[in-house]
Amino acid sequence: MRALEPWIAALTVVMAVGGWMGAVPAAAEDLPDLPGITSPDEAPEGCVSCHTGAMSLKNKLAALKHRNIDGKVEVIPDDCKSCHSSPSTRAVASTAT
Ligand code: HEC
Ligand code: HEC
Numbered sequence: 001m002r003a004l005e006p007w008i009a010a011l012t013v014v015m016a017v018g019g020w021m022g023a024v025p026a027a028a029e030d031l032p033d034l035p036g037i038t039s040p041d042e043a044p045e046g047c048v049s050c051h052t053g054a055m056s057l058k059n060k061l062a063a064l065k066h067r068n069i070d071g072k073v074e075v076i077p078d079d080c081k082s083c084h085s086s087p088s089t090r091a092v093a094s095t096a097t
Contacts, residue, residue, distance in 0.1 A: 046076070046077070047076045047077050048076055051076070057076055
């Protein structure tokens with residue numbers, strides 16, 4: 001254990017110089033909520049973390065009387081952009097078929 005003492009002393013100096021001692025508690029309070037980075041990610045698979053089964057987007061969109069997207073959307077939400085891609089209100093391309 002004795003051999004570690006110089007290292008511990010050196011590390012303490014480095015931390016003090018770097019401002020870590022004071023910064024760590026303050027930073028913990030100031031951290032923005034970034035799911036998956038500063039807090040648990042409750043939707044690690046994106047939309048389909050929640051939208052499966054009865055909650056599937058296929059069901060949700062059917063309830064909204066959305067046009068049929070069978071065969072057009074494999075990857076959610078990336079493939080939704082094939083129609084929903086411009087910055088307009090609903091971001092629906094006028095060429096949507
Ligand atoms: C954390 C869970 C969660 C995630 C992640 C999530 N949703 Fe939802 N979504 C919901 C809930 C809850 C509702 C409301 C369901 C209801 O009304 O029955 C909803 C409703 C919807 C609806 C229907 C809206 C309506 O007016 O009925 C759509 C469309 C939708 N989500 C799309 C998406 C898309 C696209 C993504 C990914 C970019 C996404 N959601 C990610 C939970 C989630
Ligand atoms: C084939 C083209 C196409 C694809 C693919 C598509 N949409 Fe749409 N979507 C439309 C069109 C067209 C409208 C109607 C726009 C309007 O009324 O202004 C619409 C409307 C919507 C609305 C509004 C519905 C309402 O009545 O309020 C939601 C929400 C939506 N789409 C979600 C999605 C999601 C989520 C995906 C991917 C899973 C998706 N769409 C994929 C064409 C598409």
